Amino acid sequence: QKEVEQDPGPLSVPEGAIVSLNCTYSNSAFQYFMWYRQYSRKGPELLMYTYSSGNKEDGRFTAQVDKSSKYISLFIRDSQPSDSATYLCAGRNSGNTPLVFGKGTRLSVIA
């Protein structure tokens, strides 16, 4: 079992829809969770960063972590065609250990 599992999609939604992207993880020592967005032929860019359980909101994006169920979510409100990209979740524990990524979910927002 990979440490971080993520449905690769693809996921296609109409413009304006609410998008829910999800990951599960197996390492109970994970404390830090991130979502990266990757456009085609580009490197991933950090979108959201969360420590431990809870919610974090930034504009149209909300990241949610439930450590009890080892579940990570990203919600996108009022989705736009420019949100079309691959979204990667990642987790790590404390200390100098590398980020562990999911495989990424490819999202298409159709105008």
Add this chain to the structure above:
Amino acid sequence: GAGVSQSPSNKVTEKGKDVELRCDPISGHTALYWYRQSLGQGLEFLIYFQGNSAPDKSGLPSDRFSAERTGGSVSTLTIQRTQQEDSAVYLCASSPRTGSNEKLFFGSGTQLSVL
């Protein structure tokens, strides 16, 4: 420069040849990471540097892979005797520091194709 720079952006090579991939991190960033991204496999950690030292090489897939970093800046990933399964996008990332809350900044990657 403004971001992490990787070169070349694309590399096509023949099986059995050696290749070198270069990464220029963001100025002042002490930590540098190499990841590999294959179709359907997500990002796979290869190695990271803190300064010029590599505390964690656990992700290097075989002894054909090696990396170095000089002057706490530029890093080179070398793949010897390339195989077709080495075909992937090789991504470099840098960070101002290591630690629990570090945030990685990625380059656009080198697309390696081994024929």
